Amino acid sequence: MAYEFYEILEVSCEVSAEELKRAYRKKAMEVHPDRHGGDKEKETLFKEVNEAYATLSDPQKRAHYDRFGTNDMGGGGFGGGQGGFHTDMDFSDIFESFFGGGFQGGGTRRKSGGVEGEDIEIRIKLDFAEALSGLKKTVSYNRKVVCTECTGTGAKKGTEPKECTQCHGAGQVRRRTQTIFGVMEQTGICDKCHGTGKIITDKCTKCHGERREIQKTEKEIDIPAGIDDGMTIKVRGEGNDGIESKAGDLYITFSIPDSIDSLTREDTNLFYTIEIDPVEAVLGTKKILKLPVLGERTLEIKAGTQHGEVLKFKWDGVKHISKDQKGDLFITVNIKIPTHLSKRERELYHEIASEKKIEVANEGILSKIF
Ligand SMILES: [Zn+2]
Ligand SMILES: [Zn+2]
Structure with missing residues (x-):
């Protein structure tokens, strides 16, 4: 029992604070319940990992634990059990810092039966004056919209999509991947049905089973005064259409001369x-x-x-x-010092020179012209 916390985090008793933090992150990610579809065993492990880290990352608690083999410091203070641990890290921080916010990555996202629309990024040029004043501008771009023929099923009129044989309609599959943190099990989108859970045998004649079709879209955008080069405006819901789910967003980045x-x-x-x-x-x-x-x-x-x-x-x-x-x-x-003077100007400069007792340089040929 005595050194269980060290074992949970797979570190030695001499572990430094920095190493401890690293070990904790690695372990927390391995056993995070979100990554194991709510697996009860992993959930317990996750709690243990957090409790171990909460104790060992606090020098006082760690000293107490090393001495007595327990994190119960008696009465108040650190209580163990539910909600008893405090760490200096938020779990979402860990995942964001390692994976840039979630596991889905860039591709098509699946949520509650549908497919979320992807974001679209476009770049437009403005001239100097337009950026200063701001303006309404119509931008045109291509976006995917739900197919009007099959209303997004992808199946030919009068036919129905069938359940995917690989994921059995779940749209997701579990797979093991080798990462720099070791082997991790991840739930990912089924590549056979692209997360839809369905396979289309008779494809829609209009969208060819793609469920969406590309449409040229024009949208009037309110560009605020003061927009600068490299700035991006987000227009909510103007990205690609989702299928039974929300549309992506449109991101417009501006190129403006300085x-x-x-x-x-x-x-x-x-x-x-x-x-x-x-x-x-x-x-x-x-x-x-x-x-x-x-x-x-x-x-x-x-x-x-x-x-x-x-x-x-x-x-x-x-x-x-x-x-x-x-x-x-x-x-x-x-x-700007003038290089050509009229005769009168030259006389006046000479007058100033004599007033200030400045000995002027020999002007050679120049002075003879005037
Ligand atoms: Zn599938
Ligand atoms: Zn269609």
Whole structure:
């Protein structure tokens, strides 16, 4: 009795916390009742595995157990029995982390006599402005719909499907698979009847026994303002039809350029760069900018503006897709030094130079032109 908990988890008495956790996960998966169709023996084993882990993963309880060979610490505290154990893990976590949420995988799923419709993923392109404003757009794609001729039985009019000989109508078969965690027994979909439990001998002339047929579908989608490249919208129930079961969902992923005519987007913020004359930077000015998509903006250049200074237009960026909130517009001001001056401009620059006692460089041929 003394070291039974260690035996249940198939670990040594010196097992580390990390190894213990690993052993527990492995064991819990092996004996999980969901994977054995409610097998009573496995259910008991599963409880034992959990009780063993709950005790051994708690240093205090483990010390007590090592010493007395029992997890009963007397009275309160750890009680054993029904609902007495607490672990730091939720079982669904374990299964999700190992199998990505359930055993069914990607294919056709069977639930309560029917076949669930598969999800459909499509990609559509939007232009920069469409993504900013949001819009209603009609997308077209192919989806499987229940055959109108046989109403989803797959059998020719006037005939009936027969019970599957492999699964005897259950739609599911048990099979053993070799995995990295050892041999596991899994209940899977019968490959002969694809989970329907029925075999069709005389196939429907319209869907050829497929029970569903591909139909070109058009759907108007409400695309919210602020949608960004790579984002996906889920449209519930617009995937493939199920058979006596729910339809799959439609997932639309968007491809959107991140810039238009030098206006660049980063999440909900927008960036733009302009060039101004040194005189504008020195004395300050007001500039009317014509920005792509956004339209006109009045820019106040303060006297003494430095090269590379960034002016912010608060909440003038992109609307957040779900929050009532907007990003900002940032305008970088670069100073462009003129390379061609009129004669008068040159004289004025020379005047400034002499005022500031700056010895100007010999301008050679250039100065002789003016
Ligand atoms: Zn079958
Ligand atoms: Zn049909």
